[in-house]
Amino acid sequence: MxxxxxxxxxxxxxxxxxxxxxxxxxxxxxxxxxxxxxxxxxxxxxxxxSATTLSAGHVNVGGFFKIRKKASAPLLAERTKLREIVVKAVPEATGVIDRHRGWGRIISPASSINAGLNGINYDEEGRFFKSLRLAKESEYKKDGSDQTFGSFEDLKKPNTALIFAGQAKKLELRVGDTLTVVTEASGGQDNTVDLQVAAIASDVGFMSNWSIFTQRQVVLDLYTVGPETTGVIMVYLDEADKSTEVMERLRKTFKDEGFQVMDHDPNPFFMKFEKVAGEDWLGQKLDLTIWSDEISFVxxxxxxxxxxxxxxxxxxxxxxxxxxxxxxxxxxxxxxxxxxxxxxxxxxxxxxxxxxxxxxxxxxxxxxxxxxxxxxxxxxxxxxxxxxxxxxxxxxxxxxxxxxxxxxxxxxxxxxxxxxxxxxxxxxxxxxxxxxxxxxxxxxxxx
Known part of the structure; x- marks a missing residue:
């Protein structure tokens, strides 16, 4: 040789x-x-x-609740029971949280944007806040300094919100300013709430332009739903490659527990409204996805x-x-x-x-x-x-x-x-x- x-x-x-x-x-x-x-x-x-920080876990237990045939609310009832089933079925999970989902018009004195609302429990979101960093003022304000303002912990205060640098730039907002959120509740009426900007985070890719975060109770109040409802239960794993196997395991577990489960549709939840509204069933159906399904559009x-x-x-x-x-x-x-x-x-x-x-x-x-x-x-x-x-x-x-x-x-x-x-x-x-x-x-x- x-x-x-x-x-x-x-x-x-x-x-x-x-x-x-x-x-x-x-x-x-x-x-x-x-x-x-x-x-x-x-x-x-x-x-x-971006997906697992902003809008999804590696595996997601979402779903729809229909009180009438043409409805398609992205809500889950029996929040506590569902979380207990997930924790028991996926012992290898590094974290299990739930967030309420919504969509609204975010209005400032200077401009407005559409964005997804994420209702969170601050004490459960250690992984989320560990992935973020406060934005420098120069990231969202022309001729701004390299200083950071606000604190993620201020999100514990009532009626506060976390936005991202790209949003702050468009809305011309700074920490301490007030923004207004307008949503359409389940009854069809518009509900509004004024929120104070508690912190501005650096963008997490372009997807952060579409999300703001506030307390879970704010979103519950906007949509006039009870505390045992939620939008999605997110499961985090050490290895993203195991997402599909865990999703199939949860699918079987929920069926065995008597829950109705939708057929797997590899699309984000907001692309399923029309399909669900056209289906002839009432009550709740679970919709299980993995992280790649929730960002399939990109x-x-x-x-x-x-x-x-x-x-x-x-x-x-x-x-x-x-x-x-x-x-x-x-x-x-x-x-x-x-x-x-x-x-x-x-x-x-x-x-x-x-x-x-x-x-x-x-x-x-x-x-x-x-x-x-x-x-x-x-x-x-x-x-x-x-x-x-x-x-x-x-x-x-x-x-x-x-x-x-x-x-x-x-x-x-x-x-x-x-x-x-x-x-x-x-x-x-x-x-x-x-x-x-x-x-x-x-x-x-x-x-």
């Missing part, structure tokens, strides 16, 4: 110009591949973070990026494979006499085959290693600069307000392995042809 690697390395050094050109091409594609993977994984991670971003990445990398890989095959053919022609000599002194065909394949693999490994190193340095520099994203379309695509990329060891290792395998496979056919050269013919051709 050591002899084979030594021969492969010497052959690469001997054809310096060809090695440099081909190695540069492999390194560029490896850099691009690593960068695209980092972007894709960053967006996916931010989707999970999953096209990662799907589109993965599709584009696959096309780009495939095209570049084809070019690389063509270049390596051509390079190997040239190497075979230049070293025909060498091959004949090796075969004449007893080198088996397998040795010749391995020699060329090892040469290509070494080239792929060294070149992709340089590409990975360069790509990692670029990603590290970008992350360190903390570059703000000012374009709304770019913020939507990147799911963030600053340019940050996630890079994991598994991505680096898989990139090295992938390009080593690609270069090795590309050299296989020329190497096979070289190994089949007869010693006499090879020596004659080499003259």
């Amino acid at each position: 050591i002899t084979m690697l030594n021969i492969a390395f010497r052959n690469l050094l001997q054809a310096k110009r060809r090695t440099i050109l081909l190695g540069f091409a492999v390194a560029v594609v490896a850099t691009l591949f690593l960068f695209l993977r980092a972007v894709s994984s960053s967006i996916s991670e931010r989707m999970i973070e 999953l096209w971003i990662t799907n589109a990026l993965d599709f584009i990445s696959a096309i780009v990398i495939t095209l570049l890989a084809v070019i690389i494979i063509g270049g390596i095959m051509n390079s190997m053919w040239m190497s075979v022609r230049e070293r025909t006499k060498e091959i004949g000599t090796m075969r004449a002194i007893g080198a088996p065909r397998g040795f010749v085959l391995q020699m060329f394949v090892f040469e290509a693999i070494m080239l792929g490994l060294l070149a992709s290693g340089l590409g990975v190193l360069f790509g990692s340095l670029v990603i590290g520099v970008i992350n360190g600069l903390d570059i703000p994203i000012t374009n709304d379309g770019m913020r939507l695509f990147m799911m963030a307000n600053t340019l940050k990329f996630s890079l994991h060891p598994s991505q680096i290792i898989s990139t090295l392995i992938l390009f080593s395998v690609i270069t090795g496979l590309a050299a296989l056919y020329p190497a096979f042809k070289a190994a089949r050269l007869r010693p006499v013919e090879a020596l004659m051709q080499g003259k």
